[in-house]
Amino acid sequence: MEKNEQGPLAAIPVQALTLNLTRSTIKMQHSPSWRIDKTNSVHDLVICLTGGGEYEIAGERVVMEPGCAMLIEANRQFVGRAVSSDLYTGVAQHFTLDVFGRMDLISQMELKRSVALPRWPMLQPLVRHYRESVPLSSTTLAQHHMFMVFLTEYIEAAFIGWRQQQEASVDNPDALSLAVMVAASRIAADPLDDGIVGTVLASIPYNQDYFRRIFRRQVGLTPTKYQEFKRMERAMGLLAGGRSVKQTAEQVGYGDSYYFSRMFKHYIGVSPAGYKAAERRHRDGQFPRGEEDGLVVYPLLSRRLRDDSGEGDAS
Structure with a gap:
């Protein structure tokens, strides 16, 4: 069997999805002394450009290197620190992704916490442009479109399977x-x-x-x-x-x-x-x-x- 040509989002109509960037992109530029311990109320996709970071999330240790993408789900506590002598740089984008504007799509999927993005040579210039061009206090149409490219690439690389569908009323x-x-x-x-x-x-x-x-x-x-x-x-x-x-x-x-x-x-x-x-x-x-x-x-x-x-x- 040849490699699957259809990603996990292929059968979902475009109009069924609602992507919301809940804040402007965080332009990561962390020194070796950087530390963080927090919880976000929305999902967070982190992409590393240079240097390296180490995170602990739900007992799992995650190492971030250039070309790696990591998802931190909403309401998930995480602890992170820089682990390289070079600046740890990249982007962190807070977002929600809903189906029909009401159901969280990310929660319906089993995903690897972090992956090396397979097409990083192609994506790296776009991630750099994304980081350098986003406004400090708002989100733009171009930003939404570019981020959807990154999010789709992450989901296709990290996808394990769909979670078991819960029994629901036929009236839903x-x-x-x-x-x-x-x-x-x-x-x-x-x-x-x-x-x-x-x-x-x-x-x-x-x-x-x-x-x-x-x-x-x-x-x-x-x-x-x-x-x-x-x-x-x-x-x-x-x-x-x-x-x-x-x-x-x-x-x-x-x-x-x-x-x-x-x-x-x-x-x-x-x-x-x-x-x-x-x-x-x-x-x-x-x-x-x-x-x-x-x-x-x-x-x-x-x-x-x-x-x-x-x-x-x-x-």
Whole structure:
């Protein structure tokens, strides 16, 4: 199985999230004698640029070095100190991240306390710019957008899994919508696992038939068909990367390349060979009439496909 292309936030609609920076960024510049012992009422993401620091949080020792990011959850006491002769510099940003403006998303996830950011060479200049450009007493639109990049990078590197969803009343639409998002995220993260839908549904604290209907209403496909669609998205990347139709079929779990081709066209709206040809034309700058902007419009989720996954489908 290839590395997952979908992060834990991939199935959460942008409009469902509310990021709030509760204060301007703390521009860390700590001497070797720096010490701190405090508790914040909101979450705090710390990113180290130079030097080093050491923290104790809930009995866990965390060492911060350049390129490391650490999350300190809301209402969590922490003790920190500098541990290098060089200045310990970086950024510390207080924030909240809510779903539907009411539910704390961070509390729904199991996350590693600290990680080395995998794309640090790319992120380091942006973190430096973020630190140098933020105002002293307010937050800006650009600051929100840049911080969301850092937070997403941290979550994708630190993500362990979703916490067990608590049983909630079907009359609580927020909890139910979050459960659908979590289920879709788990399926999208591992669509090549034949048993992923069963595993996900078994962990949902709702009646499965009822949950399938709600899932289809919100996502547009039943859980099983959503998994098939995500397999086809994975296949699109493999085909665009130069894999043959047969190789792609095998890598996304289809032993019969002819059956795979039928499924691909069913979900994507074009055959695998046609998709590869279109990708080659677009790389050469050739676009059909109406696609001069370079956007290929495939009927990825056509009305027919949505109708085919009707509520009577138990998958």
